[in-house]
Amino acid sequence: MLPFFRFSKSLLLLTAIFFASNLASEVKWETSVEEAFTKAKKEGKPIFIDVYADWCGYCKTLKKEIYPKKEVQAEFSNFVLLSLDGDRFPNLKKKYQVSGYPTLLFLDKNGSLTEKIAGMPDRKMVVRTLKLAFSKRDQENVLLSQASKDPENNLILLKLGEYYFEAREYQKAAEYFYKSFASEDPRTPENRHKALFNLGVSFYELKNWEKTVKTFSLYLDKFPTGSAQAAYYFRGAAYKSLGKKSEAESDLKKALELSSNPEEKKEIQDLLKSI
Structure with a gap:
């Protein structure tokens, strides 16, 4: 029985690892405001908006080093994710008072702002704010x-x-x-x-x-x-x-x-x- 138990435990561990990996790979970024907001209402999920600029170095660091982290990806799965070049959306910048990059916006399912991060955050701040915003999703x-x-x-x-x-x-x-x-x-x-x-x-x-x-x-x-x-x-x-x-x-x-x-x-x- 012992070898079987070890095998089962290993299988369970492998399944958990696969699930976590699969979860991260399924995280999808929307690029259309209209589609993201429609999806959020339909699924009852809050919205996370990454407002960036192509010339912004910190924005690239966020996407390459912070967002791929396992704990960030786990929180992302609770949100509809939207990535927008702020310079192309002046009305959105005006509405949510975006004055620099990166700016992270946390909205509830109907697009009402619940939290906001202006500037470069660390991993812990992103995770903490995602959790807080999720608690205010309704x-x-x-x-x-x-x-x-x-x-x-x-x-x-x-x-x-x-x-x-x-x-x-x-x-x-x-x-x-x-x-x-x-x-x-x-x-x-x-x-x-x-x-x-x-x-x-x-x-x-x-x-x-x-x-x-x-x-x-x-x-x-x-x-x-x-x-x-x-x-x-x-x-x-x-x-x-x-x-x-x-x-x-x-x-x-x-x-x-x-x-x-x-x-x-x-x-x-x-x-x-x-x-």
Whole structure:
């Protein structure tokens, strides 16, 4: 019996080694943002994004020396992996405030940012952050649970709106932004300003121009010292889509006067020329 036991134990060990090796070989890197996000939603997995540049030496070190490590590969198997040249995705850089390379982004299954590493990490930091991000893979249910326990908490309602907005579920985002704005929660009244503005942006993304105009009109009335420049821009763009040229020109000119950003000014000027 002893020789057989030794054989069985060896076989078990070989099987485990083969499985670990096979696991590492199956780790796949996506290169399409759309496909990666679709896969994450379908499989219920969080997303890991390696944002690199071809000229970045540390980025190459990460890929050659850190990512192939067994313990990193084991954690990678819990994620949808996405590798992107940051210089080719300026919108992603802006959204997640990527200012250098490498930058590692950790998102939940709906694309909401949970963790971020800017700069060159070591193996232990990568593994530790992957584990932490995996524990936050279902932010949606966490927030919904918090909201069910404290339904008038306008900060939680605001966070739910922001969560769904990031996930591009703009109808759900609008619902929670409205709830946050309408809440009479006295703890954080400043959230009503943010919620109403974000409600207007959600209607803009939904191409509901009438509600966009109505919401930003209410915003400018209630919060005249708030983000007026952006409010005039969104309302002006909505007026343009409704074919109300004089109203659109008036709002966009106000937005142009209030703007100090050259890129924003050019965008507003281009929109004015198209009326």
